[in-house]
Amino acid sequence: MVANPTGEGEWPAEPGRYRLVVSLACPWAHRSVIVRRLMGLEDAISLAITDPLQDDRSWRFSLDEGGVDPVLGYTHLEQAYLARDPENGTENGVSVPAIVDVPSGQLVTNDFPNVTLDLGREWTAHQRAVAPTLYPDELRDEIDEVNEGVFHDVNNGVYKAGFATRQSRYEEAYTALFARLDELDERLENQRYLVGDHITEADIRLFTTLARFDAVYQGHFKCNRQKLAEFGALWAYARDLYQTPGFGDTVDFDHIKRHYHQVQTTINPTQIVPLGPEPSVWLTPHHREELGGSPFGPEGTAPEPLERPLRPLGPIDM
Known part of the structure; x- marks a missing residue:
């Protein structure tokens, strides 16, 4: 539909x-x-x-x-x-x-x-007058190419690993996932963003998976070769985005952890919700600005700060 x-x-x-x-x-x-x-x-x-x-x-x-x-x-x-x-x-x-x-x-x-x-x-x-251009004409082919690999191996790859019911299918998804993360880690060593010198649709699509990786996918979905926090450029890149208005202020770790751990009972029958990781690690310095570029491009600016959280913050229901 x-x-x-x-x-x-x-x-x-x-x-x-x-x-x-x-x-x-x-x-x-x-x-x-x-x-x-x-x-x-x-x-x-x-x-x-x-x-x-x-x-x-x-x-x-x-x-x-x-x-x-x-x-x-x-x-x-x-x-x-x-x-x-x-x-x-x-x-x-x-x-x-x-x-x-x-x-x-x-x-x-x-x-x-x-x-x-x-x-x-x-x-x-x-839109606001100084909104960024997230899918610029001159970068669309490259953005589409990056998105294609990220979708199959990362965005969807964690689900293919997490919901696999055969060892071979799990190992196939696991291998493809970490091969792609290694490739992205290398790509981001010398450039601040995935495509071009400012945030694009490609960064948004990757970020939402990275934001959930250590909190959910690494353990719950058995994507445990290493944590996101154990990557070099990829972890710094994720923190850079998290600290950019529009990204971290839209992340809700409480909702994320409760949904995966309490709804997906075939994977987690006890429905116990882990308390970690500590969210404050996302606010540590990343130094990605040294690579140049700017989050919103030469003409765009950051959105205004949120006056209040997207939803009232409450405790985890045990």
């Missing part, structure tokens, strides 16, 4: 019309939160945050008062899927990110790779 929420026709780019539904635990959804913030689209597209713990109807709005999203009036994201297609709306599952048309309550799109591209390219009339 895919549609274009931003082009001409049924779903034009119209401020106030759409609601972006995400889980802060999900790396695919996290990308859209970062891009929305970098582009300054907070006033144009509202944000709904689901509970990191799903029930038998999948993503739910139980963090909101009364367990109901205050804009959509829904208790579960599946209701937007069924509003779009009452017969088969949830046949392929209910996933985030999802863009929902507020007037009709219908799902518009859950096409996660194109959600971020559209937010960067199609909503230019509503």
